[in-house]
Amino acid sequence: MIEKAKAVALGAGFPLALVVLWHGAVVSSGTKLVPTPYMVGVMMWDFAFGGVYGDAFSGTIVTHLLASMQRVYGGFLLAVAVGVPLGLAIGKVPLFRQLLDPTLSLLRPIPVTAWLPLSMVFFGLGPRSAIFLVFLGAFYPILLNTIFGVRSVDPRLFEAANMLGCDGARLFRQVVLPAALPSIFTGLRLGHGFAWILIVVGEMTGVPTGLGSVIMDGRTLSRADLVITGMIVIGVAGFLCDRLIVALNNWVLRWSPQHHG
Amino acid sequence: MARVFLSVKDVSKTFQVGEERVEALRHVSLDVAKGEFVCLIGASGCGKSTLLRIVAGFERPSSGDVRVYDAPISGPGSDRGMVFQDYALFPWMTVRDNIAFGPRQKGLKDTKDIAAKYLEMVGLAKFADRYPYQLSGGMKQRVAIARVLANEASVLLMDEPFGALDALTREQLQDELLEIWARTQVTILFVTHSVEEATLLSDRVVVMTAGPGRIESDNRISLGRPREVSASDFNAVRRNLTERLTSHVSRRQLKRLVA
Numbered sequence: 001m002i003e004k005a006k007a008v009a010l011g012a013g014f015p016l017a018l019v020v021l022w023h024g025a026v027v028s029s030g031t032k033l034v035p036t037p038y039m040v041g042v043m044m045w046d047f048a049f050g051g052v053y054g055d056a057f058s059g060t061i062v063t064h065l066l067a068s069m070q071r072v073y074g075g076f077l078l079a080v081a082v083g084v085p086l087g088l089a090i091g092k093v094p095l096f097r098q099l100l101d102p103t104l105s106l107l108r109p110i111p112v113t114a115w116l117p118l119s120m121v122f123f124g125l126g127p128r129s130a131i132f133l134v135f136l137g138a139f140y141p142i143l144l145n146t147i148f149g150v151r152s153v154d155p156r157l158f159e160a161a162n163m164l165g166c167d168g169a170r171l172f173r174q175v176v177l178p179a180a181l182p183s184i185f186t187g188l189r190l191g192h193g194f195a196w197i198l199i200v201v202g203e204m205t206g207v208p209t210g211l212g213s214v215i216m217d218g219r220t221l222s223r224a225d226l227v228i229t230g231m232i233v234i235g236v237a238g239f240l241c242d243r244l245i246v247a248l249n250n251w252v253l254r255w256s257p258q259h260h261g
Numbered sequence: 262m263a264r265v266f267l268s269v270k271d272v273s274k275t276f277q278v279g280e281e282r283v284e285a286l287r288h289v290s291l292d293v294a295k296g297e298f299v300c301l302i303g304a305s306g307c308g309k310s311t312l313l314r315i316v317a318g319f320e321r322p323s324s325g326d327v328r329v330y331d332a333p334i335s336g337p338g339s340d341r342g343m344v345f346q347d348y349a350l351f352p353w354m355t356v357r358d359n360i361a362f363g364p365r366q367k368g369l370k371d372t373k374d375i376a377a378k379y380l381e382m383v384g385l386a387k388f389a390d391r392y393p394y395q396l397s398g399g400m401k402q403r404v405a406i407a408r409v410l411a412n413e414a415s416v417l418l419m420d421e422p423f424g425a426l427d428a429l430t431r432e433q434l435q436d437e438l439l440e441i442w443a444r445t446q447v448t449i450l451f452v453t454h455s456v457e458e459a460t461l462l463s464d465r466v467v468v469m470t471a472g473p474g475r476i477e478s479d480n481r482i483s484l485g486r487p488r489e490v491s492a493s494d495f496n497a498v499r500r501n502l503t504e505r506l507t508s509h510v511s512r513r514q515l516k517r518l519v520a
Contacts, residue, residue: 156349159319162337164412165366178353255353255392 035225043225057226067209068199071127075134076195083139084184087146092176112137113201120205130202137198138191149183150176182259185249192245196238266295266448267416272325274311284473285311298442298449300459300466308474309452313418316450317343339363342409344419348401350393356404357389363412379407382441399430410445419451435461460499461488468505478505
């Protein structure tokens with residue numbers, strides 16, 4: 001109990017101390033470029049509920065958050081839908097590995113931001129570009145961790161399944177997939193983190209809504225309070241969604257406490 | 262002698278390890294009758310585990326073949342169930358689901374009764390809903406045995422199944438295995454490097470030697486059951502077997518075997 005209270009106090013106390021430091025630094029330097037935490041708080045209130053500034057951003061948090069989440073989860077779920085089956089196949093079937101591994105290794109080091117111009121050519125100015133970039137960012141960690149998961153399954157489990165009459169396609173669903181789940185979840189968590197990181201890049205492609213576009217607007221308008229507000233919303237949303245994935249992880253992997261997050 | 266059930270005919274096996282060719286088995290032949298309990302014993306590298314894996318269908322012999330009722334085996338099959346030293350249970354399944362895995366593969370929808378029967382047989386009814394990580398080594402091995410029995414395997418292939426267990430659990434599982442064997446009349450091919458274990462359990466002890474692996478002698482154990490490890494006739498058989506083993510084994514390996 002005391003241990004837990006201590007952990008909470010330390011975990012919450014540190015960011016609080018940073019906020020105090022931030023306030024002190026802005027006030028003592030007299031800068032006009034960086035807002036105080038209080039000013040960001042007011043902006044956050046207005047962004048969420050409106051009634052303070054009465055501008056284009058007042059009370060629009062839900063619109064932007066939903067727009068961003070659609071792109072984050074559109075790209076992320078696409079990455080899961082492609083990355084996991086492909087990873088299982090590459091991990092287990094030598095033919096797929098020989099066919100695809102070199103190409104994927106060649107494409108992987110290319111930064112997602114480098115795809116931005118091409119994605120605008122392919123998908124135009126709009127949400128589909130953002131989804132594509134999020135997909136690219138989330139895809140590789142999911143794919144690579146799935147491959148790793150399949151390759152590190154104890155071969156005895158395959159032998160055990162074979163002798164019990166399980167092979168072929170059934171082996172994939174009943175043994176390969178569940179045995180690789182701990183690694184797959186590591187990939188999902190990493191990919192999910194990248195998806196949120198990439199939403200700002202994705203929404204630089206000229207979409208009118210979304211937290212990334214709010215940040216880009218704040219930059220254009222020289223409104224640092226708006227930029228910081230957008231950053232905080234992304235941070236909190238990403239954190240809460242990560243907790244959901246961890247909860248899902250712990251439930252799905254209830255048979256393996258060592259893999260609990 | 263009963264009709265030949267499992268027949269290993271002139272099996273040789275060589276592995277390619279890097280540049281080197283290792284001859285794991287050379288011209289091994291062995292007949293096992295239905296319901297027989299046969300132990301394979303020998304020092305490390307004598308090919309006893311390789312022979313077991315060939316019978317299981319996990320490895321193909323370089324020459325020769327293995328037949329069950331005169332039908333050559335071509336791969337792993339549910340008639341031959343392996344019990345591994347490190348259990349190889351499916352960690353994401355409960356004890357009940359592990360046991361029901363084989364029957365489910367055959368398309369059986371209702372596996373509850375089968376699972377219940379074998380859970381009862383290995384004394385794990387109370388642990389049906391646990392996951393493997395929540396079990397002791399002895400319990401895991403009971404699940405592994407129940408899993409192949411539930412699959413209606415007619416041969417149990419056991420690769421040093423009790424090697425990783427403490428002495429007390431080991432004795433207990435040996436007793437339980439004999440009980441299960443008497444009850445189900447399953448055929449057992451059992452690899453061990455403990456002379457005492459072989460003497461206690463089997464109808465026949467097949468002594469193997471290394472370099473290349475082959476059968477040195479095939480010894481029928483005519484002791485009555487149940488056997489008592491401290492009895493003088495038991496000790497005589499054990500001593501005799503130990504001598505057969507050691508005639509081909511260096512003194513250092515001997516110490517390990519006796520220990």
